[in-house]
Amino acid sequence: MAFPKPEHEIHSRRFSRNLGVGLALLSFVALVFALTVVKVTEGDVGHANDAPGILGSTQPIAPEEPAPAPVAPAVNP
Amino acid sequence: MTDIRSFEAPKEAGFGDFVQLLKPRVMSLVVFTAMVGLLVAPVHLHPVVAFTAILFIALGAGASGALNMWWDADIDAIMRRTKGRPVPAGLVQPGEALAIGLALSGISVVMLALATNILAGALLAFTIFFYAVVYSMWLKRSTPQNIVIGGAAGAFPPMIGWVAATGSISVEAGLMFMLIFMWTPPHFWALALFMNEDYSKAGVPMLTVTHGKRVTRNHVLGYTLALIPFAIALGFTSIGGPVYLAVSVLLNAEFLRGAYRIWKRDEAMAEADKYKVEKSVFRFSLLYLFLHFGALLVEAVLHGNGMGGW
Numbered sequence: 095m096a097f098p099k100p101e102h103e104i105h106s107r108r109f110s111r112n113l114g115v116g117l118a119l120l121s122f123v124a125l126v127f128a129l130t131v132v133k134v135t136e137g138d139v140g141h142a143n144d145a146p147g148i149l150g151s152t153q154p155i156a157p158e159e160p161a162p163a164p165v166a167p168a169v170n171p
Numbered sequence: 172m173t174d175i176r177s178f179e180a181p182k183e184a185g186f187g188d189f190v191q192l193l194k195p196r197v198m199s200l201v202v203f204t205a206m207v208g209l210l211v212a213p214v215h216l217h218p219v220v221a222f223t224a225i226l227f228i229a230l231g232a233g234a235s236g237a238l239n240m241w242w243d244a245d246i247d248a249i250m251r252r253t254k255g256r257p258v259p260a261g262l263v264q265p266g267e268a269l270a271i272g273l274a275l276s277g278i279s280v281v282m283l284a285l286a287t288n289i290l291a292g293a294l295l296a297f298t299i300f301f302y303a304v305v306y307s308m309w310l311k312r313s314t315p316q317n318i319v320i321g322g323a324a325g326a327f328p329p330m331i332g333w334v335a336a337t338g339s340i341s342v343e344a345g346l347m348f349m350l351i352f353m354w355t356p357p358h359f360w361a362l363a364l365f366m367n368e369d370y371s372k373a374g375v376p377m378l379t380v381t382h383g384k385r386v387t388r389n390h391v392l393g394y395t396l397a398l399i400p401f402a403i404a405l406g407f408t409s410i411g412g413p414v415y416l417a418v419s420v421l422l423n424a425e426f427l428r429g430a431y432r433i434w435k436r437d438e439a440m441a442e443a444d445k446y447k448v449e450k451s452v453f454r455f456s457l458l459y460l461f462l463h464f465g466a467l468l469v470e471a472v473l474h475g476n477g478m479g480g481w
Contacts, residue, residue: 104183106185107184111186113186125226129220136217
């Protein structure tokens, strides 16, 4: 014979805490995902507002050089 | 053999008790001022980035609130206004409050720096340190000027919002900071005038306890006079305009009138009407700050539509 399990206030408090923490963690994961999508689509992998030279700023590794002019193919007489 | 025992169920915190640990009412003011600081800035952030920035500025403020509750649990238990807080009520253990405060501080600073820029993250870290260590641990129990210096912690959020958007500190951000910084003393001293017993019992050296209410009344008027130039000056910057200036002049005139009425009264008059004037000035001071930042927001909307500004 199964006895009904008494529901104490402590159980409902514990449940509310677990539910709250779970939802907070899920929201955090969703926020980090959304932030990542925005940063990647905006091309801002560093910090757009940082001054040049500060850690995290987006600086090109090497200065961009103009592409070489195409070489004209040799024409056979 | 009978075994009759009286059980008292151990107190266990629900999720709401942990939310209370973050001082949600203070957080709502932080959210509003940080949001205004971010929205009035000349650089516009992507909505997701802006939301993240405001969320973690608010969470940082909440973390410093948890650290404050951990440190001040002994005096919170004495004061009527604070004895229902989760730590003195026995719902949250002091160690838990400390752990939550430290963990949320770290998360909020790192996330704000990653979402926006390092300066904003550093300012948030400094704000948490200022509130939890400089104000709560050093000043609150040692000097009657605790409110004046500690007010800086509450003044940083709009500046952090601005820095999150622009990456730098400017005159506008400095004046938004000064507006809250100078507003804090008359706001809190108006409260202390009618909550004096609480601070006295807890041994917190509020100005009302150490220097008496006459001196406090003088200070309320003095600091209100000192606040006005900063509030008005904000109207002449790039984020101000005629709407803000008109609102600010009216609000400052009314605040000054209230401070003057507080200054003119003595204890016999205050006790006779149960601190009616002090209570009304305290309530108005909340509206004062809300409407100043609301007017800045209105100016930002007008600027966006080619109106407002100078």
